[in-house]
Amino acid sequence: MEKKCVALISGGLDSALAVKLMLDQGIAVQGLYLSLSWGCCDKQKAVAVAQRLGIPLMVLSVGDAYLDVIRKPKYGYGSGMNPCVDCRIYMFRLAKCYMEERGAGFVVTGEVLGQRPMSQKQRPLDIIEVESELEGLLLRPLSAQFLEPTLPELLGVVDRARLLGLSGRSRHDQFALAREWNISDYSTPAGGCQLTDEHFAEKAKDLFAHEERPTTKDMELLTLGRHVRLSPKTKVILGRNELENLLLEGHAQEGYTCLRPRFSGPSALVVGIWNEAMRDLAASLILQRTKEEKLPEDALEFFINGKTWAVSRDTLTPTTQEAVSI
Ligand code: SF4
Structure with a gap:
């Protein structure tokens, strides 16, 4: 397996820390930012984080096909109209395609076990890994000590002993690492996805109730x-x-x-x-x-x-x- 991975970059702290853990092990990292044009993670922060870490970043927009994920999510919605489990499956499938195209060996994310109630408990983490067809190839370095070893760990491409055992909603440890590793200028967790916003969700519900084939432009207009x-x-x-x-x-x-x-x-x-x-x-x-x-x-x-x-x-x-x- 190549000592090369694709890392999903959101512009937030967790994905930046995950990249740093890879770079410290001499693993080449290709960043990937997936953009929802109606507003989600902070693209400028993602670019800034990638620059600070010295990694290349590919920016891709999700297409109209993503709207089927919102319309009928297999694993339901969160507090708004956010289909987080299905959304991650969709995005991780894109990451898998990109991994193959770039000749990388595995995909890295900044997910933390137990941090988000809908998509980061053990069961949804397992579902996302299987349904995105990344079994054994999805490395979550921040919580790796709580998770089954992945293929790059088993093959010795990644030293499992140097990965972390973070879990839960407190971000105290992440902030301490950011200070220690001089990582700043990341977006706050509250930066947030529009689909979790109550008012935006109402407008999205109306759109999907009345429009058989909405487009990303229709979604952008909701803002x-x-x-x-x-x-x-x-x-x-x-x-x-x-x-x-x-x-x-x-x-x-x-x-x-x-x-x-x-x-x-x-x-x-x-x-x-x-x-x-x-x-x-x-x-x-x-x-x-x-x-x-x-x-x-x-x-x-x-x-x-x-x-x-x-x-x-x-x-x-x-x-x-x-x-x-x-
Ligand atoms: S918060 Fe939004 S962007 Fe993030 S996983 Fe959920 S639906 Fe997707």
Whole structure:
């Protein structure tokens, strides 16, 4: 077996310590950062950690196929809409492919036994190893003394005696090691995955309930604006500030229609089926969120995907009872 591994880097402390343990044994490390474009671990921190440790880092984005993991996780959800066990299986399978492509012998992670209730107890750790088809090739150096020896340990590629026996939720030992080994600039554990966020989870549930084949772009949009469902097939996203207005306008491509008022009000991105009724409801929502003194006295004008549409205020639906805030 090659003295070379692929290490999953999150930007957090644990994966940095796992890499350091490998480097100290003379094992070449190729870092791998897997990105969820709607927000999870901190990519900049991952890059900084890799630079500090002096290892190369490959950054890969998960594709639309990952959304099936969120839609129907075999091992269920955590506190939000986070399918942690299935998510890790998916990511570790990618790591296995990358390991083979790079000619590395095994995969290393910063997982700690008992640190996370859903995915880091003994049983889920075993499930993840088997289902990612990394049996014997998944080394968790921080908790290795509590786990069965892996193939690189059995073959003497890795000296098991120099691996650690950490467990549990306290991170006291990790912080002490970070000081001793001069590792800093890592992300905090609270940096967190959007899928664990209660409000984001509500929006994700709505998306999966109404959209048969959501895309990563739909997931990215969940991080922007105020979401209002107009019908089973249409929702509108309203900017909450000028930056969000501009970002929403940037998403006006096929399947997404942007209403930008020519007065000072929020932009609205209409996602899904677009027709006159949806246009009028979206315009009404813009009106509701615009200060009275900012509204023009004559016709209201909007840019809709670059074309101008003018409408009298009286013809817009005064209330939007069909609309439901998500
Ligand atoms: S917290 Fe998010 S990124 Fe991390 S394992 Fe769970 S679902 Fe995946």
